[in-house]
Amino acid sequence: MKIQTHSIAGLLELIPRRFVDRRGAFEETWNAEQFHVAVGHAVTFVQDNQSVSNAGVLRGLHLQVPPFAQGKLVRVAAGAALDVAVDLRRGSPTYGQHQKVVLSAENGRQLWIPPGFAHGFLSLEDATTFCYKCTVRYDADAERSIRWDDAALNIDWSHADYGLDQRPQLSEKDAEAPLFDDFHSPFNFTP
Numbered sequence: 612m613k614i615q616t617h618s619i620a621g622l623l624e625l626i627p628r629r630f631v632d633r634r635g636a637f638e639e640t641w642n643a644e645q646f647h648v649a650v651g652h653a654v655t656f657v658q659d660n661q662s663v664s665n666a667g668v669l670r671g672l673h674l675q676v677p678p679f680a681q682g683k684l685v686r687v688a689a690g691a692a693l694d695v696a697v698d699l700r701r702g703s704p705t706y707g708q709h710q711k712v713v714l715s716a717e718n719g720r721q722l723w724i725p726p727g728f729a730h731g732f733l734s735l736e737d738a739t740t741f742c743y744k745c746t747v748r749y750d751a752d753a754e755r756s757i758r759w760d761d762a763a764l765n766i767d768w769s770h771a772d773y774g775l776d777q778r779p780q781l782s783e784k785d786a787e788a789p790l791f792d793d794f795h796s797p798f799n800f801t802p
Contacts, residue, residue, distance in 0.1 A: 612642055614649040619698050619705045620802070623649055623723040624712060625684075638719050640686065641744075650723065654682060656744040661688075664734035664741065669768065669779035671731015672697055672757040672788070676797050679724035681755035682746040690739030691715035692732040693770050697757065697791075700727040703800035707791065709766055716740075727798035729757045733768050733779055756788035763791045 615624040627638040647653050650738070651689060662670065672695070673680045674786050683755060697709045712722050713735070732741060759781070761766070 612639060612645055614645070614750065617710050619696070619708060619710050620703070620800075621694055621700075622710050622724045625721040625723065627719045627721075631700075631721055640719070640721070641684075646684075646723075650725075652739075654746060655754045656684070656746055657746040658714065658748050659745040660676065660749075661746065662741045664692075664739050665737045665780075666734055666739070667777065667780050668734045669759055669781055670734075670741075671695065672729035672759055673731060674699065674729045674755050675747065675750060675753040677726075677753075677770075678754055679747050679750040680798070682726050683724045683730060684721055684744040685714065685724065685730070686719070686721040686742050687714040687716055688740040688742050689716050690736035691717070691732065692734050692739050692741055693768065694722055694732045695730070695768075696724045696765055697729040697764060697766075698727070699729055699794070699796045699799035700798045701796050703727075707764065707802070709764060711766070713770075714741075717793070727796075727800075729755075731739065731759055735770055735771065756785060757791050757793065757794055759785060761791045 613626040
C-alpha cells in the first residue's frame, strides 16, 4: 500500500496495490502496521459505518467535538464519491481550507481524516456504498455540522466527469447547518 500526503497536514491518502487476473482482483484494504507508521501513532477503530447513496446525494459537512472527536478512515466499496475534509484546527496554517479526493470502488483509495476536520462527500454514482472506520463511537450530543456550500469555505462540489453540476440532494439537517464562521472550533493544531 502506498501512502500519499496532502498539503493539509494530517490527511493521508491510502492507495492499495491491486492484483488483477482473469478471475478478478485482490487488494489489501487495511494494514495496521503500515497505517500506524504513516500516522505516527497507534490508532484504534471502534465502529464501522456504511451508507448507500444515489448520485447527487451530499452528506456533510459533519464532525464530532471532544470528548467524542472522531478520526475516520473512509473508502468507497461500490460506486464513486467526491470526498471533502475541512481543517478545523485553530492555529493550523491550513485552517478553514479543504482537500478533495475522488474515492471509488475502481481506484480503491482511502482517506484518513484525523480528529479536527469536518467531513462530507458527494455521491457520484447511484448505489455508492461509502464505508467509514471510526476511532470513537457516534454520540448525538457531540455531533456538529457546517454548511456544505458556505462561501467562506469555497468548496466546488461540481464534478463534470460524472455529469453532476446540479444542486445536490441534502438532508434537512445538512441544508440548515450553521456557517463556518459560526463554528467555534474546540480543536487545536499540534505540528
